[in-house]
Amino acid sequence: MAMRGYAMHFYILGPFEIRVAGTVVPVTALKQRAVLATLLLDPNREVSVEHLNRYVWDGKPPAAAHSTLPSYIYRLRQIMRPIPGVKLTTGVLGYTLHLDESSTDLGGFRALVIEARAALDGGDAPAAVACLRAALSLWRGNALSGVPGNLLHQEGRFLESERVAAYEELFAAEMALGNTRKIIPELLKIVSLYPFHESFRAQLMLGLYRCGRQAEALQNFAFIRRKLADELGIEPGVELRELQKVILDQVPPERVTLPSRAA
Template identity: 40%
Template sequence: MEFRILGPLEVADGDAVVPLGGAKQRALLAILLLSANEVVSVDRLIDELWGERSPESGVTALQVRVSQLRKALGAGGELILTRAPGYVIRLEREQLDLYRFERLLGEADAAEPAVATAKLHEALALWRGLALSDLAYESFAQPAIGRLEELRLAALEKRIEADLALGRHAELVAELEALVTVHPLRERLRGHLMLALYRCGRQADALAAYQTARRALVEELGIEPSAPLRELEQAILCQDRSLDLAQPPAPERSLLVILLADAVAAGLLAVAAPLARRPVRELVLARLVDDRSDLSAATAALHDQRARLLADGIAARAAAFTSSDSAHDAVRMAAELECDLLLLDAPPELLDSPILAEILIGAPCDVGALVGGGPQPGPLLVPFVGAEHDWTAIELGAWLAREWRVPLRLAGPSLEDRDSSRLLASASLAVQRALGVAAEPLLLAPGADELVRASHDAALVVLGLSDRWRKEGLGTARGALARSPMSPLLLVRRGLRPGGLAPRESLTRFTWSLRPRSA
């Protein structure tokens, strides 16, 4: 059940709006919601509901209203509890739109402009008009309405500031001109309008906007503009370079997702998003299509996916391209973007395709190829025998397990000629020390069947690819896993960057043979 006060009071149960009954019941619910999860005393409830005209038996009248409200809420009536000295409504944070609004504001405060503006747009979209507008004439509601409206306007100013930082000044001018008409005394909005006009090349209009703001403040309040607004006017007069749009620093790292088919986007993004949450790591979505007629639909789908990523706090950009050689274009993009991981979809029929081979061999970065759908509930499984490519898989698997908060299992065969349990334990300890992720060693009987069975309930199987996989194949057990995956499978090949967790003895070495030079 969802409770909404950022607009007319409303309660929703799924898609249905719950009838709340008469005015007193609605007012009672509003009072409780404004102090959600806090006890509101009987005396305060009586005073705010009836004021000086409270009935002789105010306590009894209140009990009747509480009973009627509980009945109107149906199963949600259990949320209203009797707690001395009054009543409390117990809600989860996501049940009240005000709590969601405040959460999004907090997330925006700690985010870069691209993410912040998406969060603030989402927060402001929760508003359906003036808060508690259907109770605006109730004396108890008026202070709360004023406080909430101030919160909304502050969020709006922050959103505009983030949009200005992203270079959206031209599209903001009309909105700001309308806002300063409605809120003529808000200096922050006036300053945003002046800056937007200046960045549009309209210096004279920006200075005129300052004079308009000054007249409003002098005539209405008898005061001069504040120091920040006066300093902004001087900076505009001098064409101070600090007013120019700052170019954002290039991200130190990026993660490229190549979509060869729209149907796999959700699965790939479920893997990519956790890996893109690391600092200054940008997620780049690219959809390669071989028919120009598909380009507009692919572009629209990408923009929707990017909007969802931004709303989730992930810096992202997206573009769709026509490509007659998807493998070549994927490798080229990975090199030009200097990304450290390329993810792409790899349906089973693509495993033996030259397209996948060319990308895996040619891309300078780590490459992950997702076979099957997106991750499902369960632990994350990494087959491990101690080779360099297994450490690549562990590193990626550990990051995913940490972000998804699922168990990480390292599965290795029990072989007589070496201490397999010690190898798995050492790998588990390395993961714990390096990434703070507990990895459970899972010792299996040799053979493909055991590994396939172990993968049955996995959220994702991360399988490292040797540099020699094209010549030597995946091996019996891993090949069986790739050909008929019981769970989603991510094939990972290490690129040219230095190894992460891999111990020195697992890394590939070059050997040289010397012979005498002929005379």
């Protein structure tokens, strides 16, 4: 499995932190956090001064931004000096944060998801489940928590979509292995966290149906239908409507499947 033998130093999948040998290294200045977070989103590539200024000042950099940014870079270099294998260099257009991407929780998450998908392609669902669970365990909360700015918070929401996709693939793989009853509590929790996410609701409905809980599956459809109508003014999508129909028609559960969303 990916990540063995690597020391993780940068944490952005939750509260923003740097750790060295398990000890948190404080980055108290909010602008420095924003600079480092922006660089961590695009490691080992030169990030332009214009891009950094836009993210650090949330789209409205002051006239002094170009002269202020180097001071933040200088302080970050001092902070990161003790971290092995990490270097922050100056280029023609901006700055590059050089590191092994496995030293970030985001890099570790993505590597494990790739490994899981390769295992699924090779027909090894148990290995895929193990990788996906390891990947999801790296999340500690909302991505980029504690970093200022709407632009970086938007990046955090983009990262959240990767987390959602990994959960979808995990539940699909567990159900393919016959572990449906085991994951029902997880599905119940996930739909409470993502109440408008129709794919999770479909997985829960199918899981309940396969466990002989047809009435609960249909109650879940009724719930999401009301919620979508009341709060968004829309009807459930085709997937949920078709799933409701096959449950009402009492199609044998083993013959009911959901579309795959693996990337």
